[in-house]
Amino acid sequence: MDTFVQQLINGLTVGSIYALIALGYTMVYGILRLINFAHGDIYMVGAYAGFILAAQLGFAANPGMFGLAVTLIGSMVIAGLIGMAIERFAYRPVRKYSRMTTLITAIGMSLFLENLFVVIFSPTPRSFPQLMQNQNYTLFGNAAISKTQILIFAVSIALMVLLQWVIYRTKVGTAMRAVSFNLNSAKLMGINTDFIIAFTFALGSALAAAGGVLTAQYNPKIDPLMGIITGLKAFVAAVLGGIGNIPGAVLGGLLIGAAETFVVGYGQNIGIPSTYRDAVAFSILILVLLFRPAGLLGSTVQEKV
Amino acid sequence: MASFLKGLLAAVVIVGLLLVMNALLSREGLFGFGLPGVDDYTARLLVFIGINITLAVSLNLINGFTGQFSIGHAGFMAVGAYASAYITVYHGKAIEASLSGFVGETVAHALVLLLVVLVGALVAALAGLIVGIPSLRLRGDYLAIVTLGFAEIIRIVILNIDVVGGATGLTVPGYADFFWVGIFAVITIIVVRNIVRSDMGRALVSIREDELAAEAMGINTTRYKVVSFVISSAFAGVAGVLFAHYNKFLSTNDFTFIKSFELIIMIVLGGMGSITGAVLGAIVITVLPEILRRLPEVGGYNLADLRLVIYSALLILTMIFRPQGILGTREFGLNWLRRPQKRPAGDEAVGADKGVPIAEQSTEETIKERDNR
Numbered sequence: 001m002d003t004f005v006q007q008l009i010n011g012l013t014v015g016s017i018y019a020l021i022a023l024g025y026t027m028v029y030g031i032l033r034l035i036n037f038a039h040g041d042i043y044m045v046g047a048y049a050g051f052i053l054a055a056q057l058g059f060a061a062n063p064g065m066f067g068l069a070v071t072l073i074g075s076m077v078i079a080g081l082i083g084m085a086i087e088r089f090a091y092r093p094v095r096k097y098s099r100m101t102t103l104i105t106a107i108g109m110s111l112f113l114e115n116l117f118v119v120i121f122s123p124t125p126r127s128f129p130q131l132m133q134n135q136n137y138t139l140f141g142n143a144a145i146s147k148t149q150i151l152i153f154a155v156s157i158a159l160m161v162l163l164q165w166v167i168y169r170t171k172v173g174t175a176m177r178a179v180s181f182n183l184n185s186a187k188l189m190g191i192n193t194d195f196i197i198a199f200t201f202a203l204g205s206a207l208a209a210a211g212g213v214l215t216a217q218y219n220p221k222i223d224p225l226m227g228i229i230t231g232l233k234a235f236v237a238a239v240l241g242g243i244g245n246i247p248g249a250v251l252g253g254l255l256i257g258a259a260e261t262f263v264v265g266y267g268q269n270i271g272i273p274s275t276y277r278d279a280v281a282f283s284i285l286i287l288v289l290l291f292r293p294a295g296l297l298g299s300t301v302q303e304k305v
Numbered sequence: 306m307a308s309f310l311k312g313l314l315a316a317v318v319i320v321g322l323l324l325v326m327n328a329l330l331s332r333e334g335l336f337g338f339g340l341p342g343v344d345d346y347t348a349r350l351l352v353f354i355g356i357n358i359t360l361a362v363s364l365n366l367i368n369g370f371t372g373q374f375s376i377g378h379a380g381f382m383a384v385g386a387y388a389s390a391y392i393t394v395y396h397g398k399a400i401e402a403s404l405s406g407f408v409g410e411t412v413a414h415a416l417v418l419l420l421v422v423l424v425g426a427l428v429a430a431l432a433g434l435i436v437g438i439p440s441l442r443l444r445g446d447y448l449a450i451v452t453l454g455f456a457e458i459i460r461i462v463i464l465n466i467d468v469v470g471g472a473t474g475l476t477v478p479g480y481a482d483f484f485w486v487g488i489f490a491v492i493t494i495i496v497v498r499n500i501v502r503s504d505m506g507r508a509l510v511s512i513r514e515d516e517l518a519a520e521a522m523g524i525n526t527t528r529y530k531v532v533s534f535v536i537s538s539a540f541a542g543v544a545g546v547l548f549a550h551y552n553k554f555l556s557t558n559d560f561t562f563i564k565s566f567e568l569i570i571m572i573v574l575g576g577m578g579s580i581t582g583a584v585l586g587a588i589v590i591t592v593l594p595e596i597l598r599r600l601p602e603v604g605g606y607n608l609a610d611l612r613l614v615i616y617s618a619l620l621i622l623t624m625i626f627r628p629q630g631i632l633g634t635r636e637f638g639l640n641w642l643r644r645p646q647k648r649p650a651g652d653e654a655v656g657a658d659k660g661v662p663i664a665e666q667s668t669e670e671t672i673k674e675r676d677n678r
Contacts, residue, residue, distance in 0.1 A: 035446055090621050097628035099374075099445075104573045107566050108620035115613035232562070239450050279461040282454030286439075289451055293443055 002141035007265040008258060013149045013218065015257020016156040020211035021234035022241070022249035023163065024204025030180040030244035031200050032095065034102050038086060038109035039208060040231010042079055045113060046209025047222045048121065049075035051128055060129035068131040072155070072213050076206040083205025084198045091201075092194070117224035125223040128216035152214045159210055160250060163203070167246065176200060180244065229278065233260075236281045240288055242298020251296060256281045319491055326351075327484035348483065350595060352551050355486035356544050357587040359493045361571040362580055363540030366497050368569070369578035370506065371533045372513025373441065374449040376565045378541050380456025383560035384432045385425030385542025386549040387469050390477045392421050393550065394469075397478050418480040422489070422546045429542020430535050432459065437534035441527065444516075453562050464557045474556040481550035489547060493540050498580055500536070509533055513578070574623060576630035581637040586630070593619070 021043050028036045053074045054060045059067030086109055094105045132151065136144045167173040178186040179196045187193050215230075216222050237256045241248025260281065264274040288296060330348040364378045392400075397417055405413035440451045469475050500506050508529045511519040520526050549555050567590060575586025597612035608615070 029446075033446075035449070090625075093625045094628060097624075098577075100368075100569075100573050100577055101624050101628040104570055105621055105624040107570065108617050108624065111617035112614060112621065115617055119611060119614055236450065236454065239447065243446070273465060275465055276461060279458045282458050285454055286451055286458075289443060289447060290439055293447060 002143045003265065005139065005141075005143040007261050009143065009145050009149060011258035011261030012254055013152050013257070014261060015254035016152050017211045017215050017218075017253075018230070018234045018237045018257050019250040019253025020156055020159065020207045020214075021231060022238040022253045023160070023246065024208045025235050025238040026241070026243055026246060026249040027176075027200050027204050029238070031176065031183070031197055032091070032102075033099070034091065035106060035235065036091075036204075037103070037106040037231070037235075038113055039204065040227035040234065041110050041113035041117075042083055042086075042205045042227070043208040043212045043215075043231060043234075044117065044222070044224060044227035045082055045212070046075045046079040046205075047128065047212030047216045047226065048117065048126075048224075049078040049209060050213040050216060051126060051222060053078075054129050054131060059131055063129065063131045063133065065132065068151075068217075071131060072210060075209045075213050079209030079212075080202035080206040083201040087198055087201040092197075114224055114228070121224060123224060125221045128220040128222050130220065131217065148217050152218060155210065155214060159207060163207070163246070166203070172196070172199060233278075233281045236285050240285050240295055242295030245295065245297045248295055248297035256284065259284055320488070323484050323487040323491075326487065327482060330483045350591065352481075352483050352486050354588055354591045355483065355490045356548050356551070357568075357571065357591050358490040358584050359486075359540055359544040359547070360568050361575070361583040361587040362490075362493050362497050363537045363544070364568050365572045365578070365580065365583040366500065366509075367533050367537040369572055369583070370501055370513060371509040371530060372516075373530055373534065374445055375452040375534065375537075376449050376562070376569055377436070377452030377454075377456030378537075378568050379560040379562065379564035380436075380452075380459040381429045381432055381538040381541035382545035382548070382564070383456075383460055383463060383557065384538075385429040385545030386555055386560070387463050387466075387475075387545075388428040388542075389421035389425040389546040390475055390549045390555055391469055392424060393417065393478050393480060394475065397421075397480070414480065415485075418485060418546075418550060421480070421550070422485075422543055425542040425546035426539040427542075429545065430539035432542075433535040433538025434531065437531045437538075441530045441534060453565065456560075456565060457562060460557050460560050463560075470555065472557075474554055477549045477553050477555055479550055479553045481547045486547050486551065489543050493543070494580060494584065496536075496540075500533075501580070505529065505532070510578075570620065572630075574620075574630055576632035576634060578634040579630075579632045579636055582630055582632035582635075585632060585637070589631075 021039065024039050024042070025036060028034055028039070050071045054067065054071045057067070057070065059071055090105055090109050091102065094102050132147065135147045137147070137150075138144050165173075167176060175186070175191045175196050176199070178189065178191055179193050179200075183193055186196075212222075233256060234253065237252035238249045239252070240256065241250070241252030260277055263272055263280045264277050267274055267276065292298075330343055330351060360378060360382065364375070367373050367375050400420070401410075401413050401417050404416055407413075408416065436452065436455045440448055440455065443451055463469060464472055501509070508519065508524045511522065511524060512526050512529060516526055545560075548559070552559075571586035571590045572583045573586070574589060575584065576582030594612060594616055597615055598609055600608035600612060600615070602608065
């Protein structure tokens with residue numbers, strides 16, 4: 001029982017990070033029907049932005065809650081701006097073309113960010129400074145939760161609530177929902193769709209960057225290719241929940257994070273070696289899509305003839 | 306009869322050309338004719354171009370002509386590569402020895418390769434069938450992510466099979482050379498071309514253009530989608546076999562989704578729904594990184610270090626300025642040399658101005674030409 005609770009806590013920690021990244025995938029997809037393959041790399045960019053901020057502003061030397069908050073918010077702002085720039089210069093010019101073209105542009109952007117960061121920071125992993133004194137709290141029995149894990153839960157929940165508020169309670173959020181419902185009608189209603197799309201990219205990128213900094217607190221090794229696998233799994237999480245659906249992305253992220261940890265923890269008992277960890281997300285996805293082709297919370301759109 | 310003779314002549318010419326090139330690519334060259342061979346680097350590059358042509362042209366059948374968004378081609382390539390390597394690594398010598406008693410060593414060597422190519426194709430086709438039947442019910446991006454997922458699962462499963470090397474990789478005997486790579490690239494092109502020009506090809510293109518309408522016209526869309534997926538997977542398997550037995554080493558890192566993406570880039574860059582486009586895309590994407598490797602030093606910066614950054618930037622710029630790919634849906638050929646065909650007015654394909662792939666026009670022309678004769 002103790003190990004079960006422990007695995008669950010660890011799984012939900014990883015899952016929260018997947019959820020934060022999945023939100024960006026799902027929002028961009030909801031509005032543009034674009035699989036933004038560069039989104040996983042934005043998560044990496046966010047981690048590096050935090051790394052530089054922490055080093056330049058001296059938070060690495062004397063850690064504390066203030067330094068952590070500044071690093072987190074700072075890297076979110078930087079990543080948001082980079083996300084907007086990517087949308088403006090790479091995605092907007094190809095928006096009117098076929099889906100394949102936009103997809104290749106996204107893959108190109110992903111390769112561009114990875115290779116650019118390899119050139120700038122070298123492929124060797126960097127060690128991200130601990131910005132907060134870590135500490136373990138015993139829950140009951142032998143199950144423990146660390147301060148970093150509490151931080152990850154708290155920040156992700158806060159950001160998700162904030163996102164929900166932005167989307168359902170503000171004017172720009174209403175506009176986002178309108179654009180995702182029908183871009184052209186939204187334009188006819190006087191919504192500045194270009195601005196809304198840019199705003200969506202900024203929002204998604206900021207969430208991914210938060211995921212990057214939080215991951216770096218949990219597992220302090222960052223490298224330019226860290227976004228590939230994590231990004232892919234987050235995307236799988238978004239599809240699993242029903243792409244375009246915001247609560248679905250969170251659900252998918254938590255589910256995949258937990259399932260992965262359980263396979264690593266308990267897999268040996270039923271004959272699944274832990275090396276299958278990276279296949280878990282895809283297997284769940286395929287199984288779910290066979291029975292619910294639009295994801296867990298997605299709704300099937302009836303095709304019109 | 307005339308067309309049969311023409312085909313036979315073409316086959317003889319192609320085989321002859323490939324044999325000459327194969328000799329040129331060996332270290333010895335065609336010394337009998339005073340021609341030295343090329344270096345290993347160039348030879349290797351040409352072989353990889355051939356393998357990538359096989360992959361891109363077969364992927365184009367499912368993505369470009371049938372319009373089904375599959376990004377798991379590397380998985381089927383891996384299936385073919387590992388299935389065939391298992392045979393040659395553990396039984397290759399025995400099979401070759403028993404065959405060479407009947408037909409001589411050279412032929413036995415070739416027969417082993419042909420045998421494993423067949424096995425690789427069949428196993429990959431089976432994998433394609435198993436993956437295709439459930440996945441092809443899904444549409445668009447859902448299909449894309451499921452094919453990608455299956456490919457990654459295949460890779461991770463292979464990674465956990467110790468008998469084919471697992472994480473350490475597998476050393477494979479070298480049975481393939483440029484000649485065989487060339488032959489199978491040509492076979493792939495011919496088969497895909499003939500499928501596209503047959504009534505099956507018409508059905509596939511109609512599915513791409515409008516699946517609902519195709520179904521309403523009585524086309525069994527699921528069946529056609531699965532069949533084209535299986536054929537496409539089989540050729541990916543063939544490419545995998547050739548890769549394994551030319552490269553002489555297999556690692557699952559060669560078959561990640563990055564490889565699938567590279568193949569998608571080839572067909573989009575060349576022009577979706579164009580066979581010659583896929584060939585062109587395969588050549589460009591294989592050669593471009595090697596050209597960028599030779600970039601000069603400018604102002605103290607070695608531009609060659611930036612080659613992958615430049616490569617991805619070029620990719621994005623191509624998509625912005627040439628979204629339909631280099632050839633679009635057109636085919637590059639020698640047709641323009643012949644006298645121009647008058648097209649009846651109003652023959653423009655529907656949707657020609659929307660930038661979406663349209664029904665292959667050159668095929669229409671060729672068929673009309675044939676009917677006129």
